[in-house]
Amino acid sequence: MNLEATFDKCDPKTGEVIAKYKNFSLDEVFAQVNLAQTASIRWQEFGFTARKRTLLKWASYITKNQKEIAALVATECGKPLSDASLEVSIAIDHIAWAAKHAEEIMQKQNRPAGLLMFNMKAQVQRSPLGVVGVIGPWNYPIFTPMGSIAYALAAGNTVVFKPSEFTPGVGKWLADSFAQIAPFENIFATVTGLPDTGRALTQSKINKLSFTGSTKTAKKVAESCAQSMIPVVLECGGKDPVIVAADADIKLAAEYTLWSAMANAGQSCIGAERVYVVESVADQFIEEISEMAKKIQAGKDYGPATMPSQLNVIQSHLDDAKAKGAKFLLGGTESVKGAYVEPVIMLDVPEDSTAMTQETFGPTIAINKVSNTDEAIKLSNASSYGLAAAVFSKRDGEKIASKLACGMVSINSVFLFAAVASVPFGGVKDSGYGRIHGAEGLLEYTYARTVVKTRFKIPLRFTTFKRTRFSEKILATLIKRLHGRKK
Template identity: 50%
Template sequence: MTSTPVVSAVGAQTFDSLDPRSGEVVGSHPVHSEADVRAAVGRAEAAARWWRGLGFAGRRTRLLDWKKVLVGRLDEVARLITAETGKPLDDARLELVLAIDHVDWAAKHAAKTLGGRTVPAGMLGANQSATLRYAPLGVVGVIGPWNYPVFTPMGSIAYALAAGNAVVFKPSELTPGVGALLASTLRDAVPERDLVEVVTGFGETGAALCRAGVGKIAFTGSTATGKRVMAACAETLTPVLIECGGKDALIVDASADLEAAADAAVWGGMANAGQTCVGVERVYVVESVAEEFIAQVVAKARGLKAGTDFGPMTMASQSDVVRRHVADALARGGHAVVGGEDSIRGTTVEPVVIVDVPEDSSAVTEETFGPLIVVNRVPDAAEAVRRANATGYGLGASVFTGSSSDGESLAESLRCGMVSVNGVISFAGIPSLPFGGVGDSGFGRIHGEDGLREFTRPQAVARQRFTLPVPVTSFRRTAKHMQTMIGLVKARHGR
């Protein structure tokens, strides 16, 4: 994902959010100072104590109430998403539908995932009762992105809340209104406390949140900004969850359903104007089916129109990145089969598909975050996997093949956090699956059981039930005692 720039400020204490389609002011929001952020964290700490005291059952009830409020206010929130990002209204609605499903799953699975349980104590702990529990961290700081201003941060917010934490949420400066409205929907469902405190502003506000003493920071954004977040959090040893960008590949094997693969490539690469961290940016298609596949991609991509099928570049400077990547791909021998350099007109970028691009081109090595797809031919699926893995990123990937066993094998060979087989971005819509990457794409997981545990601290408890005849952890232990213990170990583990 890309770094967020300073948007037009109307004064030292406020700034405007703008509609990227028209430049019109959507709303004005405060620039929260370090003192403001610390005050928000203090309020959240008090709310967290109350929230934790409700237990899993009380939190479940209130989170399911929040889900109902989100459903009731769906169009209101979607319209604001559209105003601040420029994406089509139905795309905003889809984003909310996915987020609502995650709230539901987190609320219903927190108790089973995080509740205390007994675990085996082992031979040396035969006299112990061993239990494991997951305690909330208290307050979780969430720094969200602008491309999916509800769905992406909700993967942290809903799971952190279900785990018993309160949240301080710093939305992107491009979508502050969405963050504020999201918090207000929770307030409708849980009027007793403000469980999500929203702080708005620029990078300084986010840095203040990193240093404010929260239990954890969950960040989504660019790799470069993620490194700065980690550096700020290191000052206070605040743990971090980092979800950065990707350069996700789609592999098309010779046995694949080419129409389905082409449809997935175009939607995965062009939806949300390509501004999707797990969107399709590279396609590797086996040579024997490349011509037919490319023809289908061209037919589908040429039918799309910026401003109708997807919105503009939400962040104006992103157009420059797309322009640079297109120019480099073409200058290095790539062939544009859809669009080209003329497709980029300000924040409006029409679909671009370029084939046969050198692997060291910036269009292949760097995250584009725009409606550009690179399609390269490979001799076989093994080479496709090698090229897909030849990057520092490792977020998601897609594989299309007619063989289920080949699909599983190819997925296992990919160095990334998530894979869709015969689909694209499917994993993001399944609440039980963890979401996150490796390498330059970050670390830690949201969603699923791993996402719930991400916002807790495990606590191990060993309770002695009776005294062992061999005093292992005592100065009363003798050589004879050790002989007995070694004999037991050999009998149990030496065979």
């Protein structure tokens, strides 16, 4: 028996092996992608209506079996069942939205040909790419990859999905569930495995790759894909700020900020990690959030670190913050206990500490006072990341949001942009590029084809060796009249 043919999936709470999964080799990944390539032609020809019907059947199947998949998500991640159920619900909604809107968003567009080409018809068509590879994360193993899977499928692509080795069962369940309603094979397949399996996907004959994970790994993925000119969508980490203005609803801001930072054990790329609160309301905010945080319990309100190695990162950030003079309002450097991390709230954290510059991905939060929202905006934008942010203000939320260098902002709320299927999800700077969700998410898995057609002949011909001086003179005169005048 080849010992490398399978790998162990361990319980994040206990470390015990709970299942074994197939470790797909490079050749096996290549073979699956080739099958998907063949199936992609048929899936494209299937048409929007039939694809819509198929995806809605899938959404219905997952809905009917929601308890089963939610339990699996909870087991593999270690998160509370209620959190897993919420994740599954939002994922189902994204499948339905993509299915229902793909045809409208991908329809042919007639474009004006302009005065020079007045006899031409100009059109832009959208076509699916072929096969989309998706490498998913472990923190939201159904919601996050579904933002690529559902939209790529709805756009007419086939998909080969490589789930995280920490949540392989969820990935396999998704492929198995799709097979229950699929009109034919190889439209959507899952290849489980360790990092080499994901690397093989980047080296295969996919037409685009969608990756979610750390910025460090994303750069390696992009480099590998570049060897074959495979375009990528990269959804990486964040160091997401919260800005609390002087006119904010302080209790609401504290409640939502705490949940954003601590839910899912802080393992959310769009979770709050830094808070900039205007000093006139800072004491009230700090008092509110600390009282609420004292009631949060690791193991009850959130689970363990799903990826054990993240515990070392969290510990190093806490140690660095303490060494640089940060104050601990709740918890401290001793808060990392086994597989769990107890809630940590830090105050007056130096901006150059790793707790402020690097993604912690744990149930910790740093709160710093600022003189005004302009200072908060400046500090928020100083990060190398630019994924999401939250703003709490009764009057100036939109104004503040417009000045933030990030892909998504919640005003007087947190996370909710992820649940709105019609808007794009993604970041800038070290948080990646490309978008999932919404119209942008559908178009991300297509390419534009320009088609121009002569509607009627005119005596002026420019693209020929028989072009006359008269034609050239007419062209020069038109250009001068159109663009030569000063505005």
